[in-house]
Amino acid sequence: MILDVPPKLPDNPTRFMDQLRTLIRSRNMAYKTEQTYCHWIKRFIRFHGMQHPSACSAKEVEQFLSHLAVQRNNSVSTQRTALNALVFLFREFLEQPLDELSFEMARKPRRLPTVFTHDEAKAVINGLEGAPQLVARLMYGSGLRINEALRLRVKDVDFGMQQIIVRSGKGNKDRTTLLPDSLAEPLTLQIDACLVQHKKDLAGGHGEVYMPFSLNQKYPSGGKEPAWQYLFPAAKLSMDPRSGVLRRHHLLDRGVQRAIGLAIREAGVYKQANSHAFRHSFATRLLENGYDIRTIQKLLGHADVRTTEIYTHVVRKGGFGVRSPIDEAF
Incomplete structure (x- = not known):
């Protein structure tokens, strides 16, 4: 399904x-x-x-x-x-606009994001293999959300411009983010593997993927083109609930999340962390390395810079980088 x-x-x-x-x-x-x-x-x-x-x-x-x-x-x-x-x-x-509302406001405080140290992120990633490992590397290396990574198509990886194009991210907006040098080769191999699978699907009478926003009407054969294939194809074909067509969708997030959760435990990382911690860690590392907050906002796709500013509270050496007096030699 x-x-x-x-x-x-x-x-x-x-x-x-x-x-x-x-x-x-x-x-x-x-x-x-x-x-x-x-x-x-x-x-x-x-x-x-x-x-x-x-x-x-x-x-x-x-x-x-x-x-x-x-x-x-x-x-x-x-x-x-x-x-x-x-x-x-x-x-x-309903076309019945609400008047000014008066209700009890929630007061549950907003929690700071959980962030991996660089060594923790490496340990978790090294505990993964196959597609889950590459997805984790994309989240940590490019700041992608898990479903943004899983929905990537072959055409969304731009090696020439060294960027990854995120289509219909949160808020239904497109954006670009960096393609790390260290991921160029693994992504090339992943594309090769998914296109091999695509050829097998075509030979079996399938090979057409879901096309968003009625693009299947504008490009009737587009769903069978290599460029539109999912970068992380599912292991099995599944039935499209609208058309009844048997297609190969992308991997679902729950399987990848389970693998990452297991890797976190096996790495001995005792934090309340999940797959999204890689994205938080991406932003925090960039802040630590001195990158401008507006640049980080753009890479993450945040509509409001205030959302990005929460990472200033979790950079290494908490308390805005202040050195504690107890760390001074007595």
């Missing part, structure tokens, strides 16, 4: 959630955003005893948001995500 490809919707949807999803897709919003918004809107509906949202008002929204803060003890960012989903529901879908 393909988990990150939007399922086909009816041509003339009648169900509430299908109509909502249709509107979201008409705005060219990321599928991850669609999943998130639908999740919180369903939570909102269940919280109010399956009452239709059109019968609700700002009062019901305030009750739900306060519940998240007080009873559920959710973080500020979680509450804000739920708020964004409900604002979209009422303003864009």
